[in-house]
Amino acid sequence: MTTPIAEAIRHIAVDLAVVRAAHARIAPHIQRTPVLSNAALDRAAGTTLFFKCENLQRVGAFKARGACNAVLSLSDAEAARGVVTHSSGNHGAALAWAAQRRGIPAWIVMPANAPTVKQNAVRGFGGTIRFCEATVAAREEACAAVQAESGATLVHPYNDWRVIAGQGTAALELLTEFPQLDAIITPVGGGGLLSGTAIVATATKPSIKVYGAEPAGADDAAQSLRAGHIVPQLNPRTIADGLRSSLGDKTFAVISSLVEGIGTVSEEAIVHAMRLAWEKLKVVIEPSGAVPLAAVLDRAFALEGLRVGVILSGGNVDLERLPWQT
Amino acid sequence: MTTPIAEAIRHIAVDLAVVRAAHARIAPHIQRTPVLSNAALDRAAGTTLFFKCENLQRVGAFKARGACNAVLSLSDAEAARGVVTHSSGNHGAALAWAAQRRGIPAWIVMPANAPTVKQNAVRGFGGTIRFCEATVAAREEACAAVQAESGATLVHPYNDWRVIAGQGTAALELLTEFPQLDAIITPVGGGGLLSGTAIVATATKPSIKVYGAEPAGADDAAQSLRAGHIVPQLNPRTIADGLRSSLGDKTFAVISSLVEGIGTVSEEAIVHAMRLAWEKLKVVIEPSGAVPLAAVLDRAFALEGLRVGVILSGGNVDLERLPWQT
Numbered sequence: 190m191t192t193p194i195a196e197a198i199r200h201i202a203v204d205l206a207v208v209r210a211a212h213a214r215i216a217p218h219i220q221r222t223p224v225l226s227n228a229a230l231d232r233a234a235g236t237t238l239f240f241k242c243e244n245l246q247r248v249g250a251f252k253a254r255g256a257c258n259a260v261l262s263l264s265d266a267e268a269a270r271g272v273v274t275h276s277s278g279n280h281g282a283a284l285a286w287a288a289q290r291r292g293i294p295a296w297i298v299m300p301a302n303a304p305t306v307k308q309n310a311v312r313g314f315g316g317t318i319r320f321c322e323a324t325v326a327a328r329e330e331a332c333a334a335v336q337a338e339s340g341a342t343l344v345h346p347y348n349d350w351r352v353i354a355g356q357g358t359a360a361l362e363l364l365t366e367f368p369q370l371d372a373i374i375t376p377v378g379g380g381g382l383l384s385g386t387a388i389v390a391t392a393t394k395p396s397i398k399v400y401g402a403e404p405a406g407a408d409d410a411a412q413s414l415r416a417g418h419i420v421p422q423l424n425p426r427t428i429a430d431g432l433r434s435s436l437g438d439k440t441f442a443v444i445s446s447l448v449e450g451i452g453t454v455s456e457e458a459i460v461h462a463m464r465l466a467w468e469k470l471k472v473v474i475e476p477s478g479a480v481p482l483a484a485v486l487d488r489a490f491a492l493e494g495l496r497v498g499v500i501l502s503g504g505n506v507d508l509e510r511l512p513w514q515t
Numbered sequence: 516m517t518t519p520i521a522e523a524i525r526h527i528a529v530d531l532a533v534v535r536a537a538h539a540r541i542a543p544h545i546q547r548t549p550v551l552s553n554a555a556l557d558r559a560a561g562t563t564l565f566f567k568c569e570n571l572q573r574v575g576a577f578k579a580r581g582a583c584n585a586v587l588s589l590s591d592a593e594a595a596r597g598v599v600t601h602s603s604g605n606h607g608a609a610l611a612w613a614a615q616r617r618g619i620p621a622w623i624v625m626p627a628n629a630p631t632v633k634q635n636a637v638r639g640f641g642g643t644i645r646f647c648e649a650t651v652a653a654r655e656e657a658c659a660a661v662q663a664e665s666g667a668t669l670v671h672p673y674n675d676w677r678v679i680a681g682q683g684t685a686a687l688e689l690l691t692e693f694p695q696l697d698a699i700i701t702p703v704g705g706g707g708l709l710s711g712t713a714i715v716a717t718a719t720k721p722s723i724k725v726y727g728a729e730p731a732g733a734d735d736a737a738q739s740l741r742a743g744h745i746v747p748q749l750n751p752r753t754i755a756d757g758l759r760s761s762l763g764d765k766t767f768a769v770i771s772s773l774v775e776g777i778g779t780v781s782e783e784a785i786v787h788a789m790r791l792a793w794e795k796l797k798v799v800i801e802p803s804g805a806v807p808l809a810a811v812l813d814r815a816f817a818l819e820g821l822r823v824g825v826i827l828s829g830g831n832v833d834l835e836r837l838p839w840q841t
Contacts, residue, residue, distance in 0.1 A: 223549035225571060229639075244797045245551060313555075464834060471570045471830030473797040504797030508790060514835065 201443055202350040205392035208357040208385065215257040215355060218290055220246050221362060227469045234485045236492045239370065240466075241363045244474045244504030248310075250431075251359050251382055251502050252283035252346075258355030259344040260287040268293045270340035275321075275328040277303035278431055279503055280346040285316025296341060298331040306507065347381030348437025357385025363498050364393050371495040374481040376502050377401035377410045377451060378432035380440030386500065387447035398449040402484035404429050404459060410436055410444065411451040428456055428512055431477030431503060452489030459483050460512045466501070476512065478502040527769055528676040531718035534683040534711065541583040541681060544616055546572050547688060553795045560811045562818045565696065566792075567689045570800045570830030574636075576757075577685050577708055577828050578609035578672075584681030585670040586613040594619045596666035601647075601654040603629035604757055605829055606672040611642025622667060624657040632833065673707030674763025683711025689824050690719050697821040700807040702828050703727035703736045703777060704758035706766030712826065713773035724775040728810035730755050730785060736762055736770065737777040754782055754838055757803030757829060778815030785809050786838045792827070802838065804828040 225240045243251035260272060271294035274284050281297040288295035295316040299307070300323035311318055321331040335341055344352065359382070360373060373390050377383040380401075387399040403410050404427035412420040419441050425433035436444065454462075463479035465486075466472060478501045485492065485499065551566045569577035586598060597620035600610050607623040614621035621642040625633070626649035637644055647657040661667055670678065685708070686699060699716050703709045706727075713725040729736050730753035738746040745767050751759035762770065780788075789805035791812075792798065804827045811818065811825065 220551075223571075225546075245549075249797055467799055467834055471575055471799040473793055473799060508793055508837070509840065511834070511837075514840075 201388070201446075203354045203357065203385070203388050205389060207354050208361055208389050211258040211351075211354040212358040212361050214261045215254060215358065218247070218257050218287075219253055222246055222359070224363060224366060225470050225472070229469050230465065230482075233465070235488070236485065236494065237496045238485065239363065239367050239496065239498045240470060241359055241498060241500045242472060243359055244472055244478055244501050248279060248283045248286050249503055249505045250279035250283065251356055251500065252279040253286060254358050255352035255355030255381055255385075256280060256283035256287040256344065257290070258358075259349060259351040260284070260291050260293070262351045263342060267342055270342070271295060272344050273332055273335040273339075273341040274298065274344045274346060275332050276346050277307050279505060281307070281316070282310040282314060284344055285311045285314035289315045294339070294341070296335045296339070298328050298335070300328070345437070347379030347434065348439050350439065353381050353385045353388070353439065353443070355385070356382045357389040359500055360386040360389040360498070363500070364390060367496070367498065368394070369496055370397060370498045372398040372400065372490070372492055373498040373500070374400045374402055374484060374490070375500045376429070376432055376477050376480045377403045377444070378477065379434035380410065380436045380444050382500065382502060383448060384440045384443035387443055391447050399447065400449055400484070400490050401444065401451040402481040402489065403432055403451060403453055404480060405453040405455055407433050408453045411453055413441060414445055414451055417445070427459070429459055429477040429480055431475065432480065450490060452484035452487070454480060454483040454487055454489065458487055462486055464513045472501065473504045473506060474501050475503045475506045478504065527714070527772075529680045529683065529711070529714050531715060533680045534687055534715050537584040537677075537680040538684040538687055540587045541580060541684065544573070544583050545579055548572055548685070550689060550692060551796050551798070556791065556795050556808075559791070561814075562811065562820065563822045564811065565689065565693050565822065565824045566796060567685055567824060567826045568798060569685055570798055570804055570827050574605065574609045574612050575829055575831045576605035576609065577682055577826065578605040579612060580684050581678035581681030581707055581711075582606060582609035582613040582670065583616070585675060585677040586610070586617050586619070588677045589668060593668055596668070597621060598670050599658055599661040599665075599667040600624065600670045600672060601658050602672050603633050605831060607633070607642070608636040608640060610670055611637045611640035615641045620665070620667070622661045622665070624654050624661070626654070671763070673705030673760065674765050676765065679707050679711045679714070679765065679769070681711070682708045683715040685826055686712040686715040686824070689826070690716060693822070693824065694720070695822055696723060696824045698724040698726065698816070698818055699824040699826070700726045700728055700810060700816070701826045702755070702758055702803050702806045703729045703770070704803065705760035706736065706762045706770050708826065708828060709774060710766045710769035713769055717773050725773065726775055726810070726816050727770065727777040728807040728815065729758055729777060729779055730806060731779040731781055733759050734779045737779055739767060740771055740777055743771070753785070755785055755803040755806055757801065758806065776816060778810035778813070780806060780809040780813055780815065784813055788812055790839045798827065799830045799832060800827050801829045801832045804830065
């Protein structure tokens with residue numbers, strides 16, 4: 190008998206070798222981000238933490254890795270027709286950035302009410318914005334229209350094997366530098382980072398445990414794992430704007446087979462962890478990037494005394510007003 | 516004829532070999548801090564910038580290097596009697612931290628009105644605070660009293676060769692990683708970081724230019740170089756609280772002989788540069804740490820098209836209220 194999950198696993202198209210190839214492809218373009226540690230945070234968490242600083246990545250987020258791998262994987266003929274995606278967040282800016290590095294056009298579909306700062310990020314990297322209404326149907330329609338006009342390749346924010354392989358390169362660097370890790374935690378929104386991380390980590394070190402962390406107000410990954418099928422995220426309520434997406438079939442297949450568990454955290458815990466990271470690590474991280482630390486501080490997983498890698502996913506935040514300021 | 520400056524230079528007790536020895540001594544204790552770059556900042560500055568992130572150093576500032584070198588340079592007998600300093604800033608916390616690592620007592624003299632956060636930093640590292648009045652005479656008297664009672668060794672925040680050698684290790688790491696640099700800029704308060712940097716850089720690469728940057732409201736280093744003798748800093752007026760000190764005889768000797776020039780910047784330029792660093796580099800830096808970037812953005816030095824190292828000196832800042840928030 191083949192369960193739906195076992196069936197899905199048979200279709201996982203990324204393995205360690207694919208991630209290694211992705212890393213070789215993107216290495217000249219991305220930052221090899223540093224790993225920070227802090228004794229006070231270790232004491233607060235009861236573990237030894239290794240923070241992989243993807244907030245210091247190009248474009249301020251790990252998204253540069255997946256977007257770059259996708260763009261560089263295109264044939265010259267495909268590349269010449271450009272790329273398109275829907276994202277008002279870091280993936281949109283990352284795809285525009287990656288396309289600019291290859292010298293090809295990028296169209297980024299986003300809702301007309303997307304923050305000016307996000308629009309400017311895309312335009313700053315030479316991307317063309319296509320506005321649409323704020324519904325899934327409208328954005329898919331807008332993407333399809335761009336594809337029909339230009340022949341551009343769709344680069345989905347997470348449900349794309351090239352993107353998943355690219356996101357896995359952060360864990361590849363982390364485990365190369367710190368092979369002694371017992372566990373790795375990443376945030377989970379659409380699941381691209383968590384999927385790439387799980388593929389790399391479990392293939393590199395079978396004993397390692399990989400966990401995802403998400404806001405309680407956008408806990409579709411935890412619900413999906415419990416249900417055994419994708420539970421779409423309706424009406425997410427969280428400050429962590431990078432984690433409001435639903436899983437896709439590819440990321441669900443990987444996560445349901447390779448991830449040990451998903452922890453959920455409150456909004457208060459996210460803001461507390463975010464502030465603590467700024468104060469102790471001296472880095473700017475966005476709310477989404479603080480979610481794994483919040484989970485560790487909450488003892489969401491059994492990690493006492495272990496060595497734990499935490500991926501700080503991004504650092505794009507409005508500096509005018511910080512969430513802990515009243 | 517021997518000029519006063521030439522006379523002073525003859526007494527410079529730190530050279531490249533001394534800094535290398537300091538680095539070997541402190542390396543197990545400090546962070547080898549990363550170097551960041553950012554294309555948008557390069558465009559704004561008209562140079563290629565290499566940011567050495569001493570804000571990510573232990574205790575959140577380069578001060579950990581000098582304090583650690585001083586503490587580890589003591590004989591066991593000296594060390595057992597402890598160390599003492601006067602500082603309400605990063606050096607006080609750094610000395611307490613270094614003393615704790617060696618398991619010896621540290622007394623930190625600070626004015627009774629020092630911010631609670633600064634007091635807590637010292638106590639968090641096991642240091643003992645001695646309060647005094649907010650005058651130079653009172654703090655020197657308090658230090659002398661501690662020395663008389665305990666036999667503790669005074670570790671001056673900057674006018675101490677062991678401290679200067681320790682601060683030079685940041686430039687040693689930077690130039691080892693990026694030997695192609697044409698210039699290095701550091702902030703200058705008492706001059707320990709600038710002195711250590713100048714000794715290392717000019718000995719490693721005779722063609723390199725080393726510059727200091729300070730607030731126009733605390734421009735004693737620029738005044739001192741013009742006058743040819745130490746001009747004490749009276750009534751400093753700047754947000755950059757790490758740069759309010761006067762030069763000492765040792766740092767003046769080094770700076771007047773090895774440093775190419777001192778640039779001064781406005782308070783507005785400091786806040787602008789600080790915010791830009793947070794936004795683009797995704798790191799938390801304090802106002803003092805933003806002063807060299809402010810000078811580069813202001814074109815205070817002739818650096819067009821060159822490769823310029825910038826030492827981001829520290830990241831200890833009150834996150835409740837940021838200087839650009841009205």
